[in-house]
Amino acid sequence: MTTFPHLLAPLDLGHVTLKNRVLMGSMHTGLEETGDWGRVAAFYAARAAGGVGLIVTGGMAPNREGGVFPGAAGLFSDADIRNHRQVTDRVHDHDGRIAMQILHAGRYAYGKECVAPSAVKSPISPFVPTALDEAGIEKQIADIVTAATRAQEAGYDGVEIMGSEGYFLNQFLVRHTNRREDLWGGAFENRARLPVEVVRRVRAAVGPEFIIIYRISLIDLVPDGSTWDEVVWLARAIAAAGATILNTGIGWHEARVPTIATSVPRAAFTWLTARLRPEVSIPVITSNRINTPAVAEAVLAAGQADMVSMARPFLADADFVAKAAAGRADEIAPCIACNQACLDHTFSGKLTSCLVNPRACHETELTYAPAAVVKRVAVVGAGPAGMMTAIVAATRGHDVTLFDRAARVGGQLHLAASVPGKEEFRGLIDWFATMLDKTGVALRLGQQAEVTDLSGFDEVVVATGVVPRDPEIAGQDRALSYIDVLKGAPVGPRVAIIGAGGIGFDVAEFLVHHGVSPTEDAALWFREWGVGDPAVVAGGLAAEGPRPDAPAREVWLLQRKAEKPGRKLGKTTGWIHRAALAMKGVRMLGGVTYKAITEDGLVVARDGVDEVLPVDTVVLCAGQLPDRGLADALTAAGIAAHVIGGADVAAELDAKRAIDQGARLAARL
Numbered sequence: 001m002t003t004f005p006h007l008l009a010p011l012d013l014g015h016v017t018l019k020n021r022v023l024m025g026s027m028h029t030g031l032e033e034t035g036d037w038g039r040v041a042a043f044y045a046a047r048a049a050g051g052v053g054l055i056v057t058g059g060m061a062p063n064r065e066g067g068v069f070p071g072a073a074g075l076f077s078d079a080d081i082r083n084h085r086q087v088t089d090r091v092h093d094h095d096g097r098i099a100m101q102i103l104h105a106g107r108y109a110y111g112k113e114c115v116a117p118s119a120v121k122s123p124i125s126p127f128v129p130t131a132l133d134e135a136g137i138e139k140q141i142a143d144i145v146t147a148a149t150r151a152q153e154a155g156y157d158g159v160e161i162m163g164s165e166g167y168f169l170n171q172f173l174v175r176h177t178n179r180r181e182d183l184w185g186g187a188f189e190n191r192a193r194l195p196v197e198v199v200r201r202v203r204a205a206v207g208p209e210f211i212i213i214y215r216i217s218l219i220d221l222v223p224d225g226s227t228w229d230e231v232v233w234l235a236r237a238i239a240a241a242g243a244t245i246l247n248t249g250i251g252w253h254e255a256r257v258p259t260i261a262t263s264v265p266r267a268a269f270t271w272l273t274a275r276l277r278p279e280v281s282i283p284v285i286t287s288n289r290i291n292t293p294a295v296a297e298a299v300l301a302a303g304q305a306d307m308v309s310m311a312r313p314f315l316a317d318a319d320f321v322a323k324a325a326a327g328r329a330d331e332i333a334p335c336i337a338c339n340q341a342c343l344d345h346t347f348s349g350k351l352t353s354c355l356v357n358p359r360a361c362h363e364t365e366l367t368y369a370p371a372a373v374v375k376r377v378a379v380v381g382a383g384p385a386g387m388m389t390a391i392v393a394a395t396r397g398h399d400v401t402l403f404d405r406a407a408r409v410g411g412q413l414h415l416a417a418s419v420p421g422k423e424e425f426r427g428l429i430d431w432f433a434t435m436l437d438k439t440g441v442a443l444r445l446g447q448q449a450e451v452t453d454l455s456g457f458d459e460v461v462v463a464t465g466v467v468p469r470d471p472e473i474a475g476q477d478r479a480l481s482y483i484d485v486l487k488g489a490p491v492g493p494r495v496a497i498i499g500a501g502g503i504g505f506d507v508a509e510f511l512v513h514h515g516v517s518p519t520e521d522a523a524l525w526f527r528e529w530g531v532g533d534p535a536v537v538a539g540g541l542a543a544e545g546p547r548p549d550a551p552a553r554e555v556w557l558l559q560r561k562a563e564k565p566g567r568k569l570g571k572t573t574g575w576i577h578r579a580a581l582a583m584k585g586v587r588m589l590g591g592v593t594y595k596a597i598t599e600d601g602l603v604v605a606r607d608g609v610d611e612v613l614p615v616d617t618v619v620l621c622a623g624q625l626p627d628r629g630l631a632d633a634l635t636a637a638g639i640a641a642h643v644i645g646g647a648d649v650a651a652e653l654d655a656k657r658a659i660d661q662g663a664r665l666a667a668r669l
């Protein structure tokens with residue numbers, strides 16, 4: 001008997017049976033745009049081999065005007081069909097199933113040619129879309145239908161029609177973006193005409209034996225969004241028009257409520273899918289912040305959905321389903337929902353990867369082949385860089401010893417895990433510990449590795465991390481370091497934080513909270529962010545707005561640069577950190593000169609004027625420097641070593657770079 005009976009149960013769709021209830025949700029990886037289709041195929045083939053029930057590809061543009069950005073991939077030619085064939089063949093070789101997502105971005109398309117129901121600019125795009133006339137609408141429908149028939153020709157098992165997240169079809173549904181008064185606007189039946197017509201005509205074109213998933217927005221999280229009655233009406237109409245399955249969409253891209261970030265509670269939005277399920281006769285898929293088989297199983301066992309969609313977890317671990325089925329769920333590399341190597345990359349025009357799995361989207365280029373010569377490898381430092389090096393080297397067959405002066409593995413990840421909203425880091429530490437154990441890495445914890453300890457090894461890897469930078473402020477012996485604070489040192493009711501980088505923001509978050517973290521209490525989190533019930537208020541934004549608990553402390557977050565603090569935080573998550581602290585009344589100030597820390601507080605100058613911030617505690621978060629003590633000692637002793645992670649370069653170090661560097665080094669040892 002498996003631990004995950006609901007998750008691993010087959011799903012009969014009539015003409016085809018999916019082998020389990022796991023859908024790999026659509027993600028834009030950027031691989032298609034590289035033109036290397038062998039690489040695209042390798043990415044999807046690895047996930048099919050890992051046992052997922054149904055894969056949905058990244059969004060494919062039905063035409064040029066609907067592409068998310070100029071040059072976005074689509075099925076425009078016979079050559080494109082041949083390229084996609086490589087993908088579907090490789091997936092089918094592994095007994096997998098794959099549907100192609102058709103994504104028309106409408107006014108979210110990043111280009112002057114973008115089209116929409118009405119000429120209403122989105123707050124997240126500089127382009128005013130052209131309002132479509134009747135012929136223009138007919139052209140969009142025809143292009144979507146053509147994309148579906150070409151997908152069928154390319155060997156896909158189905159298509160997903162993207163109708164949520166504020167994209168083209170979603171834009172027709174709400175008055176917020178649809179100001180038309182013709183057949184395609186005005187009354188809801190008219191606003192819903194386009195999505196229903198698209199599904200009807202796609203079904204007519206592809207015949208009965210082809211999966212059509214329709215992604216429907218259950219809660220728009222924008223003003224004037226869909227009402228719940230409209231959602232149900234649309235879901236039924238879409239089912240009647242020929243959809244096979246309904247997938248769940250949560251929030252438009254322009255919504256100012258986080259929906260997938262790490263601080264969103266796990267499975268926070270499944271209650272909406274549960275509410276829709278009894279209203280329709282076709283299977284419904286739930287999604288958002290489901291990242292372990294246990295959470296997915298619980299959702300299915302509670303009857304909230306027929307299937308669970310997970311997207312980023314399949315970047316973190318291609319073998320998610322196979323490991324769950326084999327009783328090895330503890331070996332699944334957990335997606336911590338950080339967005340650092342996936343969505344942040346996508347929005348910076350970089351290829352997607354994954355913080356915990358640098359092989360994601362790099363399957364053909366980064367491989368962990370068995371070592372030709374088994375070596376004795378010493379790794380010093382059990383933070384992310386050192387642990388990843390040790391695990392990959394041991395996986396390849398090397399004999400690895402990992403040293404750390406601390407009594408437990410994890411390094412600075414423990415500090416991250418103590419911050420409210422970053423609880424997912426605990427699972428990451430657990431995974432590293434499990435994998436160190438299962439790959440047979442010998443641990444020497446509580447031991448400061450000296451040069452003499454390292455002389456007998458074939459390879460020495462120094463991953464000793466960082467030390468806090470000394471900001472050299474008069475009176476700083478009165479201050480605490482971020483390490484003291486995150487480890488629980490007493491902090492007064494009024495606090496100044498020196499340094500507004502990633503750690504300064506984390507410390508501020510830590511200090512304004514008390515009691516249970518909202519990430520672990522969905523009701524509290526909904527109240528903090530002003531999420532309501534779409535059955536009560538159209539779009540699901542609470543009429544009262546966000547109502548965060550009072551802050552635990554009065555906090556000033558400071559930096560010397562005369563720019564908005566937090567500008568360098570993650571591209572897709574920085575706004576969340578800034579908004580969360582603003583809600584808690586944190587004063588974020590740039591252009592500050594630090595003069596002294598005195599018994600009256602922190603003396604600063606701004607615009608040439610001195611002032612005293614009347615704080616009880618000052619916390620130093622002024623960045624970090626490489627801890628090179630051991631590396632320098634090894635050099636002096638003539639022992640060659642590989643220096644990685646923060647010990648190599650501390651500037652802008654994060655777990656993503658540390659893990660990637662460790663994995664790549666270990667792949668070469």
Ligand code: NAP
Pocket residue numbers: 469470471472498499500501502503504506558559560561569570621622623624651652653654
């Ligand atoms: P950081 O991001 O480089 O920030 C250092 C801060 O200290 C800056 O605000 C800087 O601003 C200030 N500073 C630098 N030198 C100073 C000096 N001599 N005196 C006073 N202030 C000084 O470093 P971090 O906050 O230590 O974070 C380390 C790394 O971890 C970063 O790369 C960060 O991205 C990553 N991290 C990321 C997250 C995340 O949420 N993604 C969370 C935690 C950490 P001024 O120079 O303008 O004063």
Ligand code: SF4
Pocket residue numbers: 312313315316334335336337338339340341342343353354355356357
């Ligand atoms: Fe998940 Fe972060 Fe990896 Fe993206 S980079 S898949 S959010 S762990």
